[in-house]
Amino acid sequence: MSHRRTFLKQIALGSAALVTSGFPNILFKKKKERLGVALVGLGYYSTDLLAPALQLTQHCYLAGIVTGSPEKAARWQKQYGLRDKNIYDYSNFDRIADNPDIDVVYVVLPPSMHREYTVRAANAGKHVWCEKPMALTVAECDDMIEACAVNRVKLAIGYRMQHEPNTRQIIDYRRNQTFGKVKLISVAAGYFDPRTDHWKQNRAMGGGAMFDMGVYPLNAARYVTGEEPIAVVAQEKTTRPEIYTRADETTLFQLEFPSGALANCATSLGMSMNYLYVTAERGWYKLEPFQSYSGIQGSASDGTLLNQKIPNQQARQMDDDARAILDDTPLLVPGEEGWLDIRVVEAIHLSAKEGRRVLMD
Amino acid sequence: MSHRRTFLKQIALGSAALVTSGFPNILFKKKKERLGVALVGLGYYSTDLLAPALQLTQHCYLAGIVTGSPEKAARWQKQYGLRDKNIYDYSNFDRIADNPDIDVVYVVLPPSMHREYTVRAANAGKHVWCEKPMALTVAECDDMIEACAVNRVKLAIGYRMQHEPNTRQIIDYRRNQTFGKVKLISVAAGYFDPRTDHWKQNRAMGGGAMFDMGVYPLNAARYVTGEEPIAVVAQEKTTRPEIYTRADETTLFQLEFPSGALANCATSLGMSMNYLYVTAERGWYKLEPFQSYSGIQGSASDGTLLNQKIPNQQARQMDDDARAILDDTPLLVPGEEGWLDIRVVEAIHLSAKEGRRVLMD
Numbered sequence: 001m002s003h004r005r006t007f008l009k010q011i012a013l014g015s016a017a018l019v020t021s022g023f024p025n026i027l028f029k030k031k032k033e034r035l036g037v038a039l040v041g042l043g044y045y046s047t048d049l050l051a052p053a054l055q056l057t058q059h060c061y062l063a064g065i066v067t068g069s070p071e072k073a074a075r076w077q078k079q080y081g082l083r084d085k086n087i088y089d090y091s092n093f094d095r096i097a098d099n100p101d102i103d104v105v106y107v108v109l110p111p112s113m114h115r116e117y118t119v120r121a122a123n124a125g126k127h128v129w130c131e132k133p134m135a136l137t138v139a140e141c142d143d144m145i146e147a148c149a150v151n152r153v154k155l156a157i158g159y160r161m162q163h164e165p166n167t168r169q170i171i172d173y174r175r176n177q178t179f180g181k182v183k184l185i186s187v188a189a190g191y192f193d194p195r196t197d198h199w200k201q202n203r204a205m206g207g208g209a210m211f212d213m214g215v216y217p218l219n220a221a222r223y224v225t226g227e228e229p230i231a232v233v234a235q236e237k238t239t240r241p242e243i244y245t246r247a248d249e250t251t252l253f254q255l256e257f258p259s260g261a262l263a264n265c266a267t268s269l270g271m272s273m274n275y276l277y278v279t280a281e282r283g284w285y286k287l288e289p290f291q292s293y294s295g296i297q298g299s300a301s302d303g304t305l306l307n308q309k310i311p312n313q314q315a316r317q318m319d320d321d322a323r324a325i326l327d328d329t330p331l332l333v334p335g336e337e338g339w340l341d342i343r344v345v346e347a348i349h350l351s352a353k354e355g356r357r358v359l360m361d
Numbered sequence: 362m363s364h365r366r367t368f369l370k371q372i373a374l375g376s377a378a379l380v381t382s383g384f385p386n387i388l389f390k391k392k393k394e395r396l397g398v399a400l401v402g403l404g405y406y407s408t409d410l411l412a413p414a415l416q417l418t419q420h421c422y423l424a425g426i427v428t429g430s431p432e433k434a435a436r437w438q439k440q441y442g443l444r445d446k447n448i449y450d451y452s453n454f455d456r457i458a459d460n461p462d463i464d465v466v467y468v469v470l471p472p473s474m475h476r477e478y479t480v481r482a483a484n485a486g487k488h489v490w491c492e493k494p495m496a497l498t499v500a501e502c503d504d505m506i507e508a509c510a511v512n513r514v515k516l517a518i519g520y521r522m523q524h525e526p527n528t529r530q531i532i533d534y535r536r537n538q539t540f541g542k543v544k545l546i547s548v549a550a551g552y553f554d555p556r557t558d559h560w561k562q563n564r565a566m567g568g569g570a571m572f573d574m575g576v577y578p579l580n581a582a583r584y585v586t587g588e589e590p591i592a593v594v595a596q597e598k599t600t601r602p603e604i605y606t607r608a609d610e611t612t613l614f615q616l617e618f619p620s621g622a623l624a625n626c627a628t629s630l631g632m633s634m635n636y637l638y639v640t641a642e643r644g645w646y647k648l649e650p651f652q653s654y655s656g657i658q659g660s661a662s663d664g665t666l667l668n669q670k671i672p673n674q675q676a677r678q679m680d681d682d683a684r685a686i687l688d689d690t691p692l693l694v695p696g697e698e699g700w701l702d703i704r705v706v707e708a709i710h711l712s713a714k715e716g717r718r719v720l721m722d
Contacts, residue, residue, distance in 0.1 A: 183600075183632040184611075186547050186625065188640070235594060235718070239544075239621035250545075252615050252625055260600035264547065264613055264625045271544040271640050279549070279634040357596070357716050 035322045036063025037129075038086065038102045040093070040117050041109035042072045045131065049293065050108065051080065053314035059322035063101045066093050093117075097124035104129055104325070106158075106318075110199045111206025115140040118155065122147040127325050129318070131158040132219075133211045134338025136204075138346060141339040148335060154324065156331045157338035159219055160317040165308040166296045170278065170285055171223050179301065180281025182225050182261045187217040187276045189291050190250070190268030196243045200269065208247030210236075210348055214267035215341050216291045218348075220276050221255050221263035222340065229255040229263075229344055232358045234351040239270055253348045396683045397424025398490075399447065399463045401454070401478050402470035403433045406492065410654065411469065412441065414675035420683035424462045427454050454478075458485035465490055465686070467519075467679075471560045472567025476501040479516065483508040488686050490679070492519040493580075494572045495699025497565075499707060502700040509696060515686055516696035520580055521678040523694050526669040527657045531639065531646055532584050540662065541642025543586050543622045548578040548637045550652050551611070551629030557604045561630065569608030571597075571709055575628035576702050577652045579709075581637050582616050582624035583701065590616040590624075590705055593719045595712040600631055614709045 037060050039046045054062040064086030065076050073087050086101050096102050105121035106129040107114055114135045121128045128148060134157050135141050148155035161167045174182055190213055199205035200212055222228065238249035250268035257263070266273065276290035276298075283301030290296060293313060298306040310316050324331045343360070351358040398421050400407045415423040425447030426437050434448050447462050457463050466482035467490040468475055475496045482489045489509060495518050496502050509516035522528045535543055551574055560566035561573055583589065599610035611629040618624070627634065637651035637659075644662035651657060654674060659667035671677050685692045704721070712719040 184549065184627055184629070184634060186549060186627065186636075186638075188545065188547060188625075188638075190640075233594065233596060235615060235617075235623075237617065237621065237623060250623065252623060254596060254613050254615070256596075256598065260598065262596075262598055262611065262613060262627070264549075264627055266545055266547065266623070266625055268545070271642070273545060273640040273645065275547075275638060277547075277549075277634075277636060277638075279551075279632050281632070284634065355718050 032103070032326070033059070035060040035103035035127075035325060036101045037061065037104045037106055037318070038064035038066055038088070038096065038126075040066040040105055040107050040121070041113075042067045042069070042076060043108065046108045049314050050106065050318075051076075053312050053318065056312050056315040057319045057322065059319045059326060060104065063103075064088065064096070064099070066090065066096075066105075094120055094124055096121070096126060102126060104322070107131060111211060112136055112199075112204060114206075115143055118144040119147040122151040122153050122155070125151060125153065127153045127155075129156045129158060129321055130335075130338070132338065132341075133206060133215045133345065134335065134342055136206055136211075136342075138339065138343050141335065141342050145335040145339060154331055155335035156321040156324075157333050157335060158317065159333045159337065160313045161216065161220070161291055161296075162223060162333050163317040163320050164296050164313055165310060166287055166298060166306040167223070167290070169306055169308070170276075170287065170298075171226075173278075173280075173285055173300070174224060174226055179283035179285065181259060182278055182280050184261065184279040185221050185224050185263040185265075185276070186279075187220050187263065187290065188266035188273040189213045189216040190266065190271050190273045192272055193269040201243060201247050203247040208244075208249075208251075209267045209269045210248055210251045210253075210345055212269065214251055214253070214265070214348070215345065217263075217265040217267055217276075218253075218255075218341050218344055219337075220290060221265060224276070224278055225257050225259070225261045225263075227257040227259060227261065228340060228360070229347075230258055230360050231256040232344060232347040232351050232360065234348040236352040248352070251348065251352065253351070255344070393464070393687070394420070396421040396464040396488075396686060397462045398422065398465045398467055398679070399425035399427055399449070399457065399487075401427040401466055401468050401482070402474075403428045403430070403437060404469065407469045410675050411467065411679075412437075414673050414679065417673050417676040418680045418683065420680045420687060421465065424464075425449065425457070425460070427451065427457075427466075455481055455485055457482070457487060463487060465683070468492060472572060473497055473560075473565060475567075476504055479505040480508040483512040483514050483516070486512060486514065488514045488516075490517045490519060490682055491696075491699070493699065493702075494567060494576045494706065495696065495703055497567055497572075497703075499700065499704050502696065502703050506696045506700060515692055517682040517685075517692045518694050518696060518699035519678065520694045520698065521674045522577065522581070522652055522657075523584060524678040524681050525657050525674055526671060527648055527659060527667040528584070528651070530667055530669070531637075531648065531659075532587075534641075534646055534661070535585060535587055540644035540646065542620060543639060543641050545622065545640040546582050546585050546624040546626075546637070547640075548581050548624065548651065549627035549634040550574045550577040551627065551632050551634045553633055554630040562604060562608050564608040569610075569612075570628045570630045571609055571612045571614075571706060573630065575612055575614070575626070575709070576706065578624075578626040578628055578637075579614075579616075579702050579705055580698075581651060582626060585637070585639055586618050586620070586622045586624075588618040588620060588622065589701060589721070590708075591619055591721050592617040593705060593708040593712050593721065595709040597713040609713070612709065612713065614712070616705070
């Protein structure tokens with residue numbers, strides 16, 4: 001599709017930033033080849049992963065930050081040469097609507113704040129990238145999707161694995177039925193978190209193993225099967241009950257899919273584990289690790305080694321999402337994908353709490 | 362221990378065959394260096410695995426058979442040069458008591474017949490080796506253990522993996538805490554069974570995935586942790602409901618252990634899978650396959666390759682068990698080990714049926 005046609009299509013669809021920014025901006029936006037990204041929340045993931053990755057992207061760049069810490073603001077501004085006007089705090093954040101430097105707001109806050117900042121960013125006319133887990137409840141996800149739809153901005157969820165080439169390969173195995181139908185998935189993701197009073201130990205803020213790491217096995221079970229679960233059974237356990245009073249340390253969950261495929265999943269903040277095994281009709285394939293910053297690798301029963309390498313997972317994800325915005329094409333992982341996971345997380349929490357199998361509506 | 366001392370110890374303990382066979386046999390038995398084994402039930406496992414393996418053993422040999430098929434009797438007698446008097450059918454089987462050629466009766470019948478033939482063999486004064494699953498219920502296992510105790514014969518269960526060196530290695534990892542405490546086990550064993558009306562499709566005969574293959578993951582979870590489960594959750598599923606009307610095609614089960622270790626287990630007669638993955642405090646180790654006639658292999662997070670090879674698993678198992686009888690030392694896998702599994706299988710069946718977590722007594 002030519003730039004001209006893309007442009008017309010954007011007009012026809014009343015696409016996002018164009019509408020909210022008015023005509024002068026249309027001309028400006030049209031010329032943009034890279035999107036300006038503002039990171040909201042400058043914790044570990046922004047600092048150590050996203051900001052460095054943004055230095056490696058082709059289609060976007062770090063344009064601004066939103067932080068409650070003047071000290072962090074000063075440090076980041078110096079390190080990344082950010083313009084004064086692109087530094088926001090949480091009270092003046094909504095003024096970002098008037099800042100043409102910022103095309104995308106990337107929400108990297110604790111999950112309990114995702115809804116609020118996604119809605120505010122959308123209302124400011126900015127595209128939104130939101131980290132996983134998308135939010136705490138399906139109702140919050142609904143609000144986020146609606147706010148982005150109403151404001152005609154795109155909403156991407158930061159499931160970087162779906163952008164990763166070895167992961168794409170196993171998704172293709174299912175699509176092409178390379179090894180026949182998927183029968184069983186065994187998948188686990190966890191790490192040992194020595195912290196005792198971080199928000200990750202508090203479910204009300206989006207902590208606990210299931211919210212924090214469990215969405216990886218869950219999302220994997222969904223992308224490996226290409227199906228939505230019809231029933232869920234889950235068990236929550238802890239070996240540190242004095243710490244895990246407000247969130248799950250370890251959750252096992254089992255998913256049933258319409259085709260009869262099953263998933264045996266585990267997640268934990270108490271142990272390190274990272275593997276995805278797929279048993280299919282005519283073979284198997286696996287990724288181990290399947291979710292790791294430092295690279296994904298695996299193999300398949302036909303002898304294939306799954307070892308495609310990319311320089312940086314977060315850069316790939318952000319470039320894919322930036323490209324989709326620039327070209328106005330569908331996102332690989334839109335808000336709906338987060339919504340579908342949180343729907344299952346709600347069922348998992350319910351199953352663990354009530355000790356019973358939960359049927360999905 | 363010298364032969365003399367072993368002999369005295371056997372007398373002191375009133376060991377098995379000695380008591381039932383009377384004095385002339387004592388002298389005979391003492392001189393034995395190899396035990397005569399009679400296979401009961403000449404199906405696939407006896408024909409293709411055990412009989413060939415017995416040709417490779419050092420401490421035992423194929424001495425007799427028990428079969429209801431005169432045709433099979435004739436074929437086996439010819440193939441293995443068996444003496445006429447060592448061929449039994451199910452009606453004259455009890456006369457085996459008077460046959461000094463037979464030291465061990467190996468029960469390789471459908472599991473619903475294990476109790477009867479184990480008790481009859483024990484009452485005939487013979488040591489018993491019994492295939493897995495040990496029996497259908499704990500009550501049957503009780504009868505079997507009691508009959509062997511009363512008759513002072515040994516009872517071994519045919520869990521060959523516990524004799525396999527790579528499996529021994531991972532058991533040692535736990536004993537030595539090489540990688541710290543075991544935290545999570547993910548283990549699956551299954552194959553695709555194309556049959557539709559074999560006893561393996563009938564739980565009343567000991568069929569279904571859980572009885573047939575599920576005892577491997579279950580036994581593995583127990584030997585990997587060295588603990589007994591305190592709670593069980595299980596789900597039974599099928600993608601061939603027209604066939605699996607009387608047994609489970611696929612069962613997922615989750616075990617909780619006193620230390621907090623968890624096991625995520627799967628078994629199936631509908632799909633091929635075979636792996637054992639152990640997450641420990643300070644690393645991981647895995648066997649893949651962990652249960653396969655053709656060899657076990659794996660690796661550990663410290664770079665160790667687990668690839669010890671043995672010529673034949675069944676020969677190793679039978680030699681170990683024969684050695685324990687000849688030396689009157691403890692069996693590696695006594696009846697109690699089968700009992701402990703069947704206790705959990707009962708809980709798994711109950712959990713799947715009632716859709717709830719079952720606490721072990």
